[in-house]
Amino acid sequence: MKSLTLKIPRSFSLICFNRTHSSSSQTQLNKPLIEKTFFKSNTKDGLISRLCKDGKFKEAIDILCEQKRLAEAVQLLNRIDRPSASIYSTLLQFCLQQRALVQGKLVHAHTKVSGFVPGLFICNRLIDLYAKCGSLVDAQKVFDEMSERDLCSWNTMISGYAKVGQLGEARKLFDEMPEKDNFSWTAMISGYVRHERPKEALQLYRMMQRHDNSKSNKFTVSSALAASAAIQSLRLGKEIHGFIMRTGLDSDEVVWSALSDMYGKCGSIEEAKRIFDKMVNRDVVSWTAMIDRYFEDGKREEGFALFSELMKSGIRPNEFTFAGVLNACAHHAAENLGKQVHGYMTRIGFDPLSFASSALVHMYSKCGNTVNANMVFTGMPHPDVVSWTSLIVGYAQNGQPYEALQLFELLLKSGTKPDHITFVGVLSACTHAGLVEKGLEYFHSIKAKHGLAHTADHYACVVDLLARAGRFEEAENFINEMPMKPDKFLWASLIGGCRIHGNLKLAKRAAEALFEIEPENPATYITLANIYATGGMWDEVTKVRKTMHERGVIKKPGLSWIEIKREVHVFLVGDKSHLRYDEIHFFLHELSKRMKEEGYVPDTNFVLHDVEEEQKEHNLSYHSEKLAVAFGIISTPPGTPIKVFKNLRTCVDCHTAIKFISKIANRKIIVRDSNRFHCFEDGNCSCRDYW
Structure with missing residues (x-):
């Protein structure tokens, strides 16, 4: 019998094919063996069904997509049974779980080639697969070709569009659908919230209440509470809270968490804590959110106390918890507490690859302990750009500019791509070391060498660099040629340099600009008055202080x-x-x-x-x-x-x-x-x- 040559999957060839001893990657087909093995197995979906039962979905897809070509090669097409709907469904479910878009498309293509007409269930699974894999064009095509659609079809499409921010397409389908359930409303409302359109989310929530209040569930009200928090409307949040209490939705932890979050973000931290205390099954997410709310509200002691309570509760903090507490330690320069947190993280074996490690580097750097910051940094297998930047900025601020620049060169050699904040640290290091030419070289490399856009912070750093060095003419030219309007940080840098060198003329220009941007900031008045005082211009000092008094500007006390x-x-x-x-x-x-x-x-x-x-x-x-x-x-x-x-x-x-x-x-x-x-x-x- 003459042999035919065809490339086929290895998994299939191991079952029903004999390999030749040649070095070719192709396989010789043995027709009798095929007839004996393959078609015996193929009865009632035979081999593919067996592979699915064994969890070998990829192999099953490989065989499925080769089946027709193989049959044509041996002219046995009329003897092959078409896979059943259950096989297609199983394989599509596997593709969905693995987010395997390519394999899913192969299965879909096979249904067309084999002449299989997918029903409502298979079509919905295809839409779900394409939507969750980000191929909404394919999902829409399947949706448009469906002769019959149910709520699941509409909801899957709406949810798919809403999740990726295509809210216009989602709303169009939402308005067209003949019937809506709570998933439909929630998908649309949460889509608006997720993509920072809280007012539209609340408008839709009110519309839902007018049409059918029974459609509200824990996810709907949680999304509505998140929208109220986003616009910081305590009144609307309280209205939703009242609805939750009336309808019995207050028994769910998801709702309690959303309520606590809403009150916290709307400035009612005491009410947020009261809600938090009522929660029966508080998880680490709830604890972390409440701790962060205290820190955001400036209640340092309460935040640290609640973190201490969390550690005693038996619930293990996660990397988000640690990062939040460590950032608070950095902000408040609470190094001793930061060290305790570090010790606790070490005892429970925290992941050195997590961003909590970056937060540790940041905390030690901000507390002036660059030795410990470097120790944590060197213990990280693969430091990210945040960790590199934190240490570079730490060195710059702690009077170690040369160490900062050396570290930046190591960053470049490591293959890590610096970001615009990294360059703020680099330029600051040059400023503190008086390395004007080096700083200008780094500034120009931001765009020319690294392909990043210059930011207002970069320009402010260069002005600071030039002004501190007394190179005011260059600083003025630099400001005049900027592609953006100078901000308060740039003018503050300039007036700081004028204070050092007694440049009264340029100090006035910087002060006038700052008075327009932030007339309530006392620092500008004080700096200008000090420059006048240095020059013995006491009448001008008196005028500045009088202006402060007239404008109601109060000097911030030194603390x-x-x-x-x-x-x-x-x-x-x-x-x-x-x-x-x-x-x-x-x-x-x-x-x-x-x-x-x-x-x-x-x-x-x-x-x-x-x-x-x-x-x-x-x-x-x-x-x-x-x-x-x-x-x-x-x-x-x-x-x-x-x-x-x-x-x-x-x-x-x-x-x-x-x-x-x-x-x-x-x-x-x-x-x-x-x-x-x-x-x-x-x-x-x-x-x-x-x-």
Whole structure:
């Protein structure tokens, strides 16, 4: 008998074909063996059915799609049974579970070739497969060709369009469908919510209530609550809450979670907590959401306390929980708590590939501990761009600009693609190190080498770089040639450089721009007044202060804090309320004598000119950061590093004074102000006085 040659799946060839000893990848067909094995197995879907039962769906699809070609090759087409609807259904279900679009299309194509006419159930499964695999064109084609449609057909199409944001197509089908159930309404409402169109979601929800209130279920009301939260409408949220209570939907945890979320986002954190406390089966998602709400509302202590309660509850926090708490630690510079969280993560064996690791790097960097940040970073098998960026920015802000630039070069060698935030860190490092030419080189490479668009932040960094270096003409030209309107950060960078170099003309221009953008910000007025004061222009200083008074702008008080033995101590300028104030006052008085012996001269340029010089020096002596540093020294053993945080930029005199204090007290003193970290040691600062 003459043999025929045909490429077929390996799975099939192992069953009913003999391989030749040639090196060819093709297989010789043995007709008698085919007739004996294949067609015996093919009775009532034989082999394909067997493979499906064994869970070998891919092999079954391979055989299905080769079956017709094989039969034609041996001229036995009339003896092959067409697969049944159950086989097609089973294979399509497998493709759906695996999101195997290519194989699904093969099965669909086979139904057409074999002459099989799919019924309503098979058509719905095809629509579901195409919709969930993102091939809505194919789903729509199947839908259009259907002679009969049911609710499932309509709902699957609407849900498919709504999930990918094609809300126009979804709404068109929704309006056309002859009958709607709760899935129809929910799919459309949740689609609007998911794609940030909450007002349309609420309009549709009201329409549903008018047509048939019984259609509401836990998913519908949860979506409506999410829409109310998005527009922060507490009134609408309360209306939906009332409906939930009347209809008995309040027994579901999904609804309770949505209610708590709505109250939290609408600013009613106490009501959100009350709802949270009523939840019987609180999962980690509910806990995490409530903890995050406290942090977002500025309630740091409550957020940390609830996290502590979660750890005692027996429910294991997930990476979202850890990331939220660690970001809060970073924001509040709560390194000790961050270390405790890190320890807990280590004990339970957290995944070093998770974004919680990135949050750890960020937390340590923001708390000024670049050693620990680097330790976590080097323990990550594959750091993502967020981790690289956090450490680069951390080095830049902690007076380690060269380490930041070295790390950036390692990032490039690793194959990781930097983003625009990465370059903000790189440009900041150049600014703090005074590397003007290097910074400009990096700026131009953003677009030319890395294909990224320049952002307003990049321009602000370059202006800061040029202004700090006193290259004001270049800075002005750079601003004039910008493709976008300068923002407040750029003008603030410019006026900061003018303060350093006493450029009054350009400072006025920057201040005028800032007065238009944010007239309520006291920092601009204070900086401008200080520039005038440095030049001895006290009449202008008076005018600035008068303008502040007329506009109702109040200077933000300087606030510094230090954590000693897990207790945070807060100081205001001239603050006498602390229990150990007398000790602090005496220590600073004695320290002042030693500092002057070492050559310290108080910088009274910015102090009110209409008071005696002695009073000026006294006022300077009790700035908040000096009080916090003094308290830290008298409250800790000799040699213990001191870490102080301040809400504003530290003043020139305090910066100079703390350099002397670090040498006299033989202490490492770290001060994080609103701009960066200053690490004082042996009379020097990590910023190299370039800040």
